Amino acid sequence: MRINQRWFVWIILVLCLLAVPVAVFTKPTSKEKDTSTSSSGEGSSDGLMVRFKDRIEVVKLSGMIIDKTDAGVFSSSAGSSSSALKDLRKALKNDKIKAVLLRVNSPGGTVPTSQELYQAVIDLKKKGKPVVVSMGDVAASGGYYVACAADRVVANPGTLTGSIGVIINLINFKGLADKVGVTPAVIKSGEFKDIASPYRPMTPAEHDILQALIMDSYDQFTTAVSEGRKLPIETVKKIADGRIYSGRQAQKLGLVDELGSYSDAVAALQKICKERYHLSENLPVDDNSSEGFLSSLIESRSFAGLGATSPEQAALELLPASLLPKLNKQPLWLMQ
Numbered sequence: 464m465r466i467n468q469r470w471f472v473w474i475i476l477v478l479c480l481l482a483v484p485v486a487v488f489t490k491p492t493s494k495e496k497d498t499s500t501s502s503s504g505e506g507s508s509d510g511l512m513v514r515f516k517d518r519i520e521v522v523k524l525s526g527m528i529i530d531k532t533d534a535g536v537f538s539s540s541a542g543s544s545s546s547a548l549k550d551l552r553k554a555l556k557n558d559k560i561k562a563v564l565l566r567v568n569s570p571g572g573t574v575p576t577s578q579e580l581y582q583a584v585i586d587l588k589k590k591g592k593p594v595v596v597s598m599g600d601v602a603a604s605g606g607y608y609v610a611c612a613a614d615r616v617v618a619n620p621g622t623l624t625g626s627i628g629v630i631i632n633l634i635n636f637k638g639l640a641d642k643v644g645v646t647p648a649v650i651k652s653g654e655f656k657d658i659a660s661p662y663r664p665m666t667p668a669e670h671d672i673l674q675a676l677i678m679d680s681y682d683q684f685t686t687a688v689s690e691g692r693k694l695p696i697e698t699v700k701k702i703a704d705g706r707i708y709s710g711r712q713a714q715k716l717g718l719v720d721e722l723g724s725y726s727d728a729v730a731a732l733q734k735i736c737k738e739r740y741h742l743s744e745n746l747p748v749d750d751n752s753s754e755g756f757l758s759s760l761i762e763s764r765s766f767a768g769l770g771a772t773s774p775e776q777a778a779l780e781l782l783p784a785s786l787l788p789k790l791n792k793q794p795l796w797l798m799q
Contacts, residue, residue, distance in 0.1 A: 513747045519732060520560045521750040522550040524580065528572025528605040542568075544576050551583035555590060561746060562593045562736050564729055565613060571604030574629065574680050581687060584612035593735045597728035598622040598719070603707055607718070608684060611691035614735065617728035618710030618719045625713060627688060627703035629680040631673055636661045692717055 525542030547565075554560045565584065571577070587594050596602070596610040598618040603626035610616050610624075618624060640647070640662055647662035658669045685703050689696045694717050702708075702716050713719040721731070733745045 513749050515559070516747055517559055517561050519562045519564055519729070519736065519746050519748045520550070520554050520557075521564045521566060521748060522547055522554065523566045523568075524606070524609065525566075525568045525599075528569055528576050528580065528609070530573065530576045530579075544572065544580065548576075548580055548583055551580070551587065554592065555583070555586055560592065561740060562595070562732055563587055564732050564748070564750075565594055565596045565610070566599060566725065567596055567602040567606050567610050568599030569603075569606035569609075570601050571606050571608075571626065573605070574683075577605035577608040578683070580609040581612045584609065588612070588614060591739070593732060593739060595728050595732040595735065597725045598624060598710065604628065608687060611688045611718070613691075615720045615728075615731055616718070617721050617723045617731060618713060619724060620709065620711045620722050622710035622713075623707050624710060625702070625708035625718060626705060627684060627699070628705035629677050629684060630705075631659075631677060633659050633665075634661055635664070637663055688718075 523542040524544065524547040526544075528544045531543065531545060551563065551565075554563050563584075584594050593615075594613045595615045595617065596613040598610065598616065599622065601623040602610050602618070603624050607624050607627060639645075645662075647660070649657050649660070651657050655669060655672060658672065659665060681703075685696060685699045688694070688703065689699045692699070698717075702718075708716065708718065710719055710722055714722055721727070723731075729748060736742060736746055
């Protein structure tokens, strides 16, 4: 049974208002604090109260690295490139954030967005805030570009990483167009304005232009790895042929500092913070997901009687057709 949309909105608003004072004023007991401080080096997180303390901030980078508008209020943008970039920039300006744990789980993405994230990590380091990367299932290509800027990189033994390189994916429809009788008509201002057109063979001059573009981006990538990992550029280029490595292989090559889990990465960052800030105790870790309250609420199928298979689908049922998201085209120029 579908609930009236107006009542659904009012219910959400009321629950939001009720949740705020509970989240702000509810603090764990001293016993709970002791329990949350484990041998892995993770400090306690006092809910929203930790935001008012010196702390370690956890930033998540997941999925395709691409400059894309964050999701709407009914779905989560946690871990997106845009969200991660905003979080890193906020961490730079917030004096309460003493260090950042960057959790990377990404196969790569576009060159410019990877570079923006890379620079955001460099800016944190320049300000004296240590950054440790914890690699998840995969931190390859653009994901590794971002990771190599950190003070320390921790990967699981089976993490897929590396894939250092740049690629342009093209497809040519000329043969198909000839069969169905499609004849392209192009009016252009210059010889190379329709470079890599799918309706005709690529010319040698066009190939050279695109190859030069790729190699220039590749040079930027390998230079960043060389500087971030403190490896000779010749060494980097020998292993930067696009292949992927396991975390254990990457450690042997100098692309990763140590093997370990998320908790091991937090412990490593706690150690760095103690030395840098002359601390005797661990800093609290703010690892709360940036997922919205409404996203968590909608995730329950039984709520509001919506038979959707995901929060996003549930949200779409509430939106008018004019607000439904459009398909996004895959970018041409990728690190993947």
